[in-house]
Amino acid sequence: MKPKKSLGQHFLSDVGILGRIADALNLSPGETVLEIGPGRGDLTRQLLDRGARVVAIEKDERLAQQLKAWDVGSGTLLNVVNSDALNVDWSELVATTESPTSHLPRPFSVVGNIPYYITSPLLEKALTPPLPSRIVFLVQKEVADRIVAPPGSRTYGALSVGIQATCTVEKLFVVKAGAFRPPPKVDSAVIRLTPLGQPLVPVEQGTAFRRFVVAAFGQRRKQLRNVLAKVTGRPAAAVADEIRALGFDPQSRPETLSPADFARLLIWSRQL
DSSP: OOGGGGGGGOOEOOOOHHHHHHHTTOOTOOOOEEEEEOOTSSSHHHHHHHHHHHHHHHHHHHHHHHHHTTTTTGGGGGGEEEEGGGGOOHHHOSSSSSOOOOOOOOOOOOEEOOOOGGGHHHHHHSSSSSSOOOOEEHHHHHHHHHOOTTSSSTSSHHHHHHHHEEEEEEEEEEEOGGGGEEEESSOEEEEEEEEOOOOOSOGGHHHHHHHHHHHHHHHTOOOOHHHHHHHOOOOOOHHHHHHHTTTTTTTSSSGGGGGGHHHHHHHHHHHH
16 A cells, blocks of 8 residues: 555564564553554554554554454454544543553553654653553654753753653664655654653643743753743842752753753742
């Protein structure tokens, strides 16, 4: 079936690579996996072979119907949903059964070879509570590098801080463009995100934290005291004294701060 350029479809059929992606989830038999954009079902088969219960969300109606047809024998192990992954409630899709003693959401993992053009909104949705146990995404290599970048590096930015404040991040391996049909213009990489038991910022402050960090990196070449003065509306001299008391160098740059540093500064700013 011919890929649709409008949906950013680049099919990956290398069994070895697909197996490594499935293995990155560290699945237990019977575990629920939400697959984003299963396409022709190549990764779906790998997940089913490992005993996973798969909920596959496919926007392309042609592919969704094909998936429903080729694996009718999987019974309840495969549920194909023909919809846009950004417009459906993921936790509702996986919660087909409830514990008789608890109303907590059913645990699940998320995986997918996701379209480049919706990487950011899919990451944001994946990290919206209730959080999955782990997330394994095949993304543009440049995006993967930004997500795992350490403080002070050229690619470190708001995306790095926002995700690292919530998850343990790993760039597992690179997938060359030639492995896809049709090949994209750039290489890809597999990342694994494991939500922290105690995120650096409480869930209810997540939006405020992201805005705070984005505002700071919007002035990444300026000194920290001037950045925070603009963000908080306070005089730079007063800001310098206050953050120096917290152990920060007022002349440092936002790009040198760790995610934990940004979390501390958010708490400081909200107490003003």
